[in-house]
Amino acid sequence: MKPADSDMGILKHGLQYPFWRHTMEYDIIIIGAGPAGLSFARSMADSGLKIVLIEKSSKKVLANPPYDGREIALTHLSHKLMNGLGMWQLIPDGQHFKIRDAKVLNGDSDYSLNFDHRDTGKDNLGFMVANNVIRKVAYQSLQGFDNVTILTEKEVLKIGTEASHGWVDLSDGNRLEAKLLVAADSRFSTTRRMMGISTSMLDFGRTCIVCTMDAELSHDDTAVEIFHYDRTLAILPLSNNQVSVVVTLKSDNSDDVLAMDKADFAADIMGRAGDQFGKLSLTSKLFAYPLVATFAKSFHKPRFAVIGDAAVGMHPVTAHGFNLGLQGADTLAKEIKRAISLGQDFATSTALQQYSTIHRRASLPIYHGTNAVVRLFTTDTPPARVARDVLLHLGNFITPAKNLIMERLTEEKATRQDM
Ligand SMILES: Cc1cc2nc3c(=O)[nH]c(=O)nc-3n(C[C@H](O)[C@H](O)[C@H](O)COP(=O)(O)OP(=O)(O)OC[C@H]3O[C@@H](n4cnc5c(N)ncnc54)[C@H](O)[C@@H]3O)c2cc1C
Numbered sequence: 440m441k442p443a444d445s446d447m448g449i450l451k452h453g454l455q456y457p458f459w460r461h462t463m464e465y466d467i468i469i470i471g472a473g474p475a476g477l478s479f480a481r482s483m484a485d486s487g488l489k490i491v492l493i494e495k496s497s498k499k500v501l502a503n504p505p506y507d508g509r510e511i512a513l514t515h516l517s518h519k520l521m522n523g524l525g526m527w528q529l530i531p532d533g534q535h536f537k538i539r540d541a542k543v544l545n546g547d548s549d550y551s552l553n554f555d556h557r558d559t560g561k562d563n564l565g566f567m568v569a570n571n572v573i574r575k576v577a578y579q580s581l582q583g584f585d586n587v588t589i590l591t592e593k594e595v596l597k598i599g600t601e602a603s604h605g606w607v608d609l610s611d612g613n614r615l616e617a618k619l620l621v622a623a624d625s626r627f628s629t630t631r632r633m634m635g636i637s638t639s640m641l642d643f644g645r646t647c648i649v650c651t652m653d654a655e656l657s658h659d660d661t662a663v664e665i666f667h668y669d670r671t672l673a674i675l676p677l678s679n680n681q682v683s684v685v686v687t688l689k690s691d692n693s694d695d696v697l698a699m700d701k702a703d704f705a706a707d708i709m710g711r712a713g714d715q716f717g718k719l720s721l722t723s724k725l726f727a728y729p730l731v732a733t734f735a736k737s738f739h740k741p742r743f744a745v746i747g748d749a750a751v752g753m754h755p756v757t758a759h760g761f762n763l764g765l766q767g768a769d770t771l772a773k774e775i776k777r778a779i780s781l782g783q784d785f786a787t788s789t790a791l792q793q794y795s796t797i798h799r800r801a802s803l804p805i806y807h808g809t810n811a812v813v814r815l816f817t818t819d820t821p822p823a824r825v826a827r828d829v830l831l832h833l834g835n836f837i838t839p840a841k842n843l844i845m846e847r848l849t850e851e852k853a854t855r856q857d858m
Pocket of ligand 1: 470471472473474475476493494495496509510511512513570593594595596623624625626629647649728746747748749753755758759760761762763764
């Protein structure tokens with residue numbers, strides 16, 4: 440039998456695929472097996488629902504993601520959620536670290552705004568784990584769940600929803616259908632756009648350059664953020680005297696920095712960090728990330744939801760991107776399970792609306808707060824310099840504001856279910 444015209448798909452590069460479309464049915468299709476997509480799949484794995492993740496990268500990459508320079512600062516809530524999902528336990532010893540204290544400095548001033556773990560009643564303010572390690576353990580945590588399938592080296596090219604189901608067309612010509620589609624395909628999510636969800640985007644015209652360095656002097660498990668006038672420098676504690684270095688600078692200067700040889704780069708960082716770390720030497724290559732913050736106008740439609748960076752793509756200065764992604768994945772999973780326990784259709788019931796409301800409430804203040812910090816600390820006018828200085832000085836004395844920031848890092852409650 441010859442395929443009908445409607446079965447002749449057009450591939451991305453204009454080629455036709457001359458085979459039958461094979462339709463498979465699932466309860467949930469997750470687009471993107473990044474940290475958010477994998478965590479959400481793991482959160483739903485024990486529900487018994489039939490779940491499929493679709494990912495462009497290969498199985499080899501998912502099983503062993505290459506180092507990408509990102510060392511992720513995690514809150515206590517993320518630590519708790521990863522523990523609950525069996526992910527934390529899979530991180531090998533020596534690959535997770537503690538941030539005990541933190542300090543923020545303005546330019547060359549010695550004065551710092553200090554965050555001391557002893558004010559929180561906890562042993563530390565947060566944790567550090569490399570992004571590729573998070574991806575690896577999230578993938579590993581799904582092994583053994585027969586109801587979860589991961590399709591690799593496949594791209595979602597088209598997406599849509601009907602009253603009874605949603606569907607995705609894959610690069611291999613197959614169509615998959617499910618009760619619910621969940622987009623976890625990055626801050627530049629193409630499926631979010633295809634579903635007509637508009638997004639506010641803030642292009643900072645800046646680039647983040649990240650690497651690891653060895654420090655001569657102990658980092659004392661302290662995260663240091665220094666706001667210079669032309670760039671921001673964060674130095675985050677890893678193992679022993681190893682640190683993660685995050686430089687944020689105007690994008691038109693980034694090529695010059697990326698072209699620096701190792702010694703010149705180290706000398707530049709030492710000049711900006713002062714003498715608190717002693718001699719610094721580069722231990723990884725330099726990785727560059729252009730900075731664009733995004734916030735989806737809506738986190739759901741009937742039979743469709745966005746999670747992770749596809750919902751909220753944060754500027755990394757306040758280190759909240761994945762923390763929010765994990766929190767959102769947890770919220771969505773809980774709302775879906777609640778709807779199922781009430782005998783409702785989880786893909787059209789109030790579950791998605793509830794997820795949207797809770798996650799918006801959790802992320803909007805952090806999103807706007809972070810962007811305001813970025814504006815204040817990257818505006819190089821004399822009033823902005825004064826405002827920064829005043830803020831840092833006042834910060835040490837206005838304890839409610841400081842406590843709020845520390846609470847955000849160390850609290851373990853998230854959604855209404857935890858309360
Ligand atoms: C320099 C830097 C430092 C950071 N530091 C921190 C920090 O300290 N703390 C913190 O919490 N967060 C931090 N973040 C943010 C964190 O890295 C992100 O929030 C997180 O990686 C987002 O995960 P995600 O799964 O939503 O998206 P992604 O990691 O972008 O994954 C999306 C996945 O979808 C796949 N995909 C995309 N389109 C398709 C398609 N059409 N079909 C199939 N697959 C598709 C991609 O291949 C990819 O695997 C930082 C980010 C940067 C850039």
